[in-house]
Amino acid sequence: MFLISFDIEEFDMAFEYGKSITFEEQISISVEGSHQILDLLKKHQITATFFSTVVFATxxxxxxxxxxxxxxxxxSHSYYHSKFATEDLALAKxxxxxxxxxPITGFRMPRMMPVDEQEIAKAGYLYNSSINPTYLPGRYNNLSVSRTYFEKEGVLQLPASVSPMFRVPLFWLSFxxxxxxxxxxLLQRAYQKDGYVNIYFHPWEFTPLNNKQKFGFPGYVSKNSGGQMIARMDKLLAWVNQKGYKSSTIADFVKKIKPLS
Known part of the structure; x- marks a missing residue:
């Protein structure tokens, strides 16, 4: 099963690099990118999951x-993208x-940060896709976490896909x-090994991000953004269909999983 998701949010990533953009532009950039994503999904008849903050949805x-x-x-992608309180879990849902x-049954923590699974369960979510089971200096050290789905505190955990060998992450930066x-x-190897892949992106990647004075992004963040991202995603989705990989929402995928151990 091919699971593709998009974290739709107020575009605040420039703040991490010492830059600021207006709230109106944060929203407009993500709105434009979301339309481009939806157009591509419609073109290729691919079904996806969108993790939205309440701020963006509003x-x-x-x-x-x-x-x-x-x-x-x-x-759910929580209430806000740049701040979090435990009560936001239930309120966002x-x-x-x-x-x-x-119905809102899934959750992903902004920036894939850790979140209390007991609180996820209390808030009424059925699954959590907030783990990147790899090692990235300064961000993640999850090499001890299962590569594939597992249950914790009664909630299905669906980590982002990594390659079977060496756990190379298949998230947006790799793309x-x-x-x-x-x-x-690498995507094909993960699909063959696990029977599914779970990859994720953001709408702001579909905007040209090369203006370092405005956004402050290093080259590895801005590379292949904007029109190049649209073209690459177009090719990826065409390839997914050529391979015969069936797409699904994460919620429907979770429903098909047999009772967990």
Whole structure:
């Protein structure tokens, strides 16, 4: 099963690099990128999951409506992207359900940061996709965590996919920096080994990010953004269909998993 998801949020990443952009531009960049993503998914008839903050959903009702109308899943990316409180877990679920009219069963913590699984369960989520089971200096050290799904505190944990050998992450940064052929090879190896892949991206990647004065991003973040990202994603989704990989929302994938140990 091919699981692709997008973290739709107020675009605040420039703050990490000492830059600032207005809130209006944070939203507009993510709205534009979300439309481009939805257009590509529609073109290739791929079903996806969108993890949204409440802030973004509130300010981008047209995106939430498209997600709903075009048969994708809406899941929770907490209330805010740059700050978090435990009570945000249940509140975000409630608000997203009110805004969309859709059931919200999944959660992903902003920036894939750790989150209390007991609190995830208390808030009523069925699955959590907040783990990158790899090692990235200064960000993640999850080499002891299972590469594939497992249960914890009654919640299904669905880590982002990494390669079977050496746990090379298959997330958005790899997609930007690896030759496309190498990325597809690693994706295929993970699919063959695990029977599914779980990869994720963001709408702001579909905006040109090379203006270092404005965004402050190093080359490995801004590489292959904007139009190049659109073209690469177009090729990836076409390849997924050529390989016969069936797409699914994460919620539907979770429903098909047999009782957990």
């Amino acid at each position: 300010h981008a009702p047209e995106i939430i409506e498209r997600i709903k109308r075009e048969g994708h899943e809406l899941a 409630q608000k997203l359900e009110e805004l969309s009219g859709l 930007h920096n690896f030759p496309l052929g190498l990325y597809k090879y």
